Amino acid sequence: MTCTCGSGFQLHRIEEWDDGQSLIRYACPGCGFAFGIETVGHEASPLFEQPVWTDEAQHCLDRLPPYVEPLVREEVESYAGQKHINLISTGLMTEARNQGTVAWHPDAESRLSRVPAPVRAMARVELERTALDRGLPEVTVALMEEIKARYFGMSARAS
Ligand SMILES: [Zn+2]
Structure with a gap:
């Protein structure tokens, strides 16, 4: 995505909301213009080529011991991949760690x-x-x- 000023938008933050939606925030490094896209996990998939983690999910990941973090990341991303979900929320993280739904x-x-x-x-x-x-x-x-x-x-x- 390109801003009217000619710079490319950069992914800034991904916030999780209580209702299960996420707000993906983009910002233009050139002129500072920012906007957000409100979405849920599976609907966000076309937006990303690689799995992305919401800020909260990333925070959960960061708190893990260094030897556990890559294992959890791999486990969750592989689970998300099976479900064709590219936006990883804390809910999806929990679901992946439980290996499925309840x-x-x-x-x-x-x-x-x-x-x-x-x-x-x-x-x-x-x-x-x-x-x-x-x-x-x-x-x-x-x-x-x-x-x-x-x-x-x-x-x-x-x-
Ligand atoms: Zn701009």
Whole structure:
């Protein structure tokens, strides 16, 4: 990508947001013009030829002992490659380290099917990510109750 001033844009920062999206920030070294692209992991893939790490994921990587870091990097990038994802977030990092996504307890699955469709996809992602973050093998009804209180508590009180 080239700026109107003639310089090429450079990748500046990649921020992770709470809702699972990432903000990819570019800046022009010539004139200082900056812009951001809001995206999620798999949608960002066409933007990069090489795997890139969000600032937070990179920070997690940097905190690892020097002998572990290359192993984790390789493990996560290979997992991301299988999924054709080039933007590596902390969520993807956790997922890779757990070698895949979480299972659903049958009770939790049937409860999810009763969640209104517009909310269901978001709830599924949030629940799986929370389970992965905590190293849980599956999503349970108890976890759903907890998340519901956290995310949907306000609307529940309002109704
Ligand atoms: Zn410029």
